Amino acid sequence: MEDALSPLDGRYNNQTRDLSPFFSEFALTTYRISIEVRYLIFLSELHIISLTSKEKQKIKEIATRFSKKEYARIKTTEKKVNHDIKAIEYFLQGRLEDMGISSVVSFIHFGLTSEDVNNLSYSLMLKESKEKVMEIAISNLIESLVQVSSNSIDIPILARTHGQPATPTIFGKEMANYIYRLKKQYDKIQRHHFDGKLNGAVGNYNALHFAFPHINWVTHVSNFISKLGLIPHPSTTQILPYDSHLEYFQHLQLLNGILLDLSLNIWNYVMLGILKQKNENREVGSSTMPQKINPIDFENAEGNLILAQGMIEVMVRKLATSRLSRDLSDSTVRRSYGVMCGYSLVAYKSIIRGLGKISVDKESAAFELNNHWEVLSEPVQTYLRMKNNSKAYEILKKQARGKIWDKKAYYALLEGMGLEKNEHLTRLSPLIYLGLSKKLAKSILKRGEKVNSLSIL
Known part of the structure; x- marks a missing residue:
């Protein structure tokens, strides 16, 4: 990927490729085709069009067997018509005609606007990437942190407030603080649901109601959206309000903020000599200083988390607003959903690697305590x-x-x-003046809460 413009597609490609099936341009096109196909079958279930079981199966396979060659055809058409959804509509017309199902061609995208297809596609992209990639990475990170905390549950260290020596604590308890905070946000991310809408040009079902006024469009469309695993939004303009997307990003933003704090403090513990890093013989710490073992995983996480946080701030600021019923300025912003998730994912994986390389230097920690x-x-x-x-x-x-x-x-x-x-x-010494730190740490680790189906201890 030496020609990649973004480091996510170049340097970090191996770490972010799990997101490509959800956020690449090919993936977006596939999701859009899937929505159009499902909608056509939905119309048949309302007896607006007639499709046999065999024809429904053939139509479904347009999405499930969508190829890169077909994608290229759509993109060629898009260049001519300068409209991505219309290019997909033309592609589907051709496919149905080739299959001998031309009688329903006029009902492709019937009564819809592009945003009906787009909002459902993006909500599904976020939902499925959350469940299949982001949640797994976060749970793996928490499990790694649990291991670090468990391994250091008996190791006292000198705490610091304002950077100055302060009342002693246990390193495992300091890590348990993060476990509790991260698990709280992880639970919110797991429970989060995304909205969807399918109600036409300005959100009033105008064309659909005009064509078939006897159909209860609100109820049937709500059922259609629910079957996708999304929450039907009761009232919109042409666009779905981005609130459910932004709420998810804000959950990630808070979780990322906690991880940024963790990365900075792990770095500080390494700098203070409280943590030692595994000496990987194959690695080089400096091009000129042979002795160096740098906390690069946490530094890498810090930089990528800051990039992700910055993107979330832009998305929240931009996508919370729209001119009247619709303007197109949101389009380029939401195309970067995968980029934000990508920088977050790289950071999560960097932290997991880093946690696997650190351990408390017991002698150094005890020496510091005995000097204060x-x-x-x-x-x-x-x-x-x-x-x-x-x-x-x-x-x-x-x-x-x-x-x-x-x-x-x-x-x-x-x-x-x-x-x-x-x-x-x-009887006191800095090594034993630890209050309830050990008990507090164990109470976090023994709560019986589950991360990725595994109990914390």
């Missing part, structure tokens, strides 16, 4: 508060603010305050 006994100023001042010392915070602030303690300095503090025999305080 000043974090125990919190339990000391808490103890003094329990003893009704109203100046507890101020006392410890004077002793600890901006200072670094070792074990000796901590015990000197206790002795100076007459607390050297207090077992609650003398």
